[in-house]
Amino acid sequence: MSTSPLSGDASNDPTEDQTGRFVRQPNGRVRPLSPHLQIWRWHxxxxxxxxxxxxxxxxxxxxxxxxxxxxxxxxxxxxxxxxxxxxxxxxxxxxxxxxxxxxxxxxxxxxxxxxxxxxxxxxxxxxxxxxxxxxxxxxxxxxxxxxxxxxxxxxxx
CATH class of the missing domain: 1.20.1300.10 (Fumarate reductase/succinate dehydrogenase, transmembrane subunit)
Known part of the structure; x- marks a missing residue:
């Protein structure tokens, strides 16, 4: 299963991401950052x-x-x-x-x-x-x- 966005979808291209939502791992793969507190509501x-x-x-x-x-x-x-x-x-x-x-x-x-x-x-x-x-x-x-x-x-x- 791939986590890469659909090809041709420039809005979700992790290589062009300027928001810091993605990180390049040492093996060269681009992965999304863990959502942690940006996603989960505090309780x-x-x-x-x-x-x-x-x-x-x-x-x-x-x-x-x-x-x-x-x-x-x-x-x-x-x-x-x-x-x-x-x-x-x-x-x-x-x-x-x-x-x-x-x-x-x-x-x-x-x-x-x-x-x-x-x-x-x-x-x-x-x-x-x-x-x-x-x-x-x-x-x-x-x-x-x-x-x-x-x-x-x-x-x-």
Whole structure:
């Protein structure tokens, strides 16, 4: 099956394209660019998917921070005091808050995927509702967790 336009149709000739819709591959073939966001209408399930991937990456950074915390704990009181000094600063608390949001949103997105894997919630309306709920619930849980930390005095600025 050929993806080339009909011969004689100058309006669809990829070799004469000035719009950037086509790209010449290393083998010399001219192929259309992937439609991606130029074609697909933005919807909340796309946001949920992108956030799930981004939060997974953020959690990898968080795992490094937890490993540094454990290393500081193993290296003695001076190293631990230095680490807690940095991570207890307003900037450090912002990093921990961001990682908490990433954890909660990623976890909620994982639950959403489990529901989809069970064959439920796959209609467009319910998929959109589940995606919105996973994002909102993740953010609300993270905010509630940190509000609890501040209200009990376990974290102070």
């Amino acid at each position: 909340v399930t796309m946001l949920g998917s992108i956030l799930h991937r981004m939060t997974g990456g953020a959690l990898a950074v968080g795992a490094v921070l937890v490993a540094l915390w454990l290393m500081a704990l193993a290296f003695g009181p001076d190293a631990y005091a230095t680490f807690t000094g940095w991570m207890g600063s307003p900037l450090g608390l912002l990093v921990w808050f961001g990682l908490t949001v990433a954890l909660a949103v990623h976890f909620a997105g994982g639950v959403r995927h489990l529901i989809w894997d069970a064959g439920e919630g796959l209609t467009p309306k319910s998929a959109n509702a589940l995606s919105t709920a996973s994002i909102v619930i993740g953010v609300v849980v993270a905010i509630a967790f940190w509000a609890g930390l501040f209200m009990t005095g376990r974290v102070v600025l």
